[in-house]
């Protein structure tokens with residue numbers, strides 16, 4: 001099954017059938033201990049992410065470095081959540097850029113192999129971690145910028161949409177979008193809400209029903225990303241953009257962000273248990 005799943009990931013349309021067969025009835029997976037997180041001084045590394053924090057600018061850069069495609073496994077999500085929490089608690093950290101160390105891919109979304117053949121307990125923990133990551137990013141007090149330097153389907157697109165601003169590499173071979181229906185699955189309501197908040201109701205309706213993956217140019221056109229730059233310029237542009245956002249007083253920006261996002265956050269917070277059914 002696992003080999004077949006791999007084969008299907010290579011031929012994307014084949015995922016549909018396999019995803020519908022995914023179950024959580026296998027052996028329990030051992031939970032790994034959380035890895036290192038960002039320190040005030042410079043940089044820290046876990047197996048899955050590396051965080052560089054420049055205290056003079058107050059900006060941290062989170063490099064996702066989970067080969068081959070930064071898929072969002074429980075271990076990865078746990079590392080991200082712990083790092084985010086530490087950065088959030090450090091009042092000297094005002095901005096966060098999220099990017100990928102993997103060539104061609106920002107994130108392939110939820111780790112399908114981590115969802116297959118695992119115990120119900122693992123699945124519940126996994127799903128909780130997906131929600132936790134969303135809640136932490138979407139509700140962050142920090143200025144968050146996604147430096148999308150590669151393809152970003154499904155959960156990868158969601159991750160980028162939780163940020164305040166998205167800069168994508170202008171490479172027509174890359175794509176971004178919530179393609180869940182193409183895989184025979186339904187994007188949960190909070191994926192949908194995040195997209196509605198980003199590109200509006202009509203564009204989301206089309207995108208979700210058709211499971212559309214957009215080229216960078218198309219993504220810019222509908223507002224799924226905010227800016228396209230040459231591949232080599234994604235991170236530097238993110239840093240430059242951050243400077244503009246840092247010029248806004250934190251308290252005013254944070255309250256405004258909260259005003260815009262709180263209803264969506266409250267909705268998931270009130271329905272977390274309900275959404276577990278998505279994983280069954």
Ligand SMILES: CCC/C=C/C(=O)SCCNC(=O)CCNC(=O)[C@H](O)C(C)(C)COP(=O)([O-])OP(=O)([O-])OC[C@H]1O[C@@H](n2cnc3c(N)ncnc32)[C@H](O)[C@@H]1OP(=O)([O-])[O-]
Pocket residue numbers: 005006007009010012068069071104105107108109110111112113114151153154155156179180183185186187188278279
């Ligand atoms: C519950 C409802 C919500 C669901 C939300 C989701 O996010 S559902 C998720 C929906 N996600 C998608 O639909 C994205 C599916 N993936 C893709 O479209 C492409 O992999 C890509 C465009 C991200 C990168 O293209 P590329 O040509 O650069 O790379 P490549 O294709 O050659 O893959 C390299 C290796 O990575 C492996 N692998 C890939 N993805 C995943 C994954 N999610 N997980 C685990 N593994 C994954 C792949 O099997 C292969 O492994 P191998 O054989 O070397 O052992």
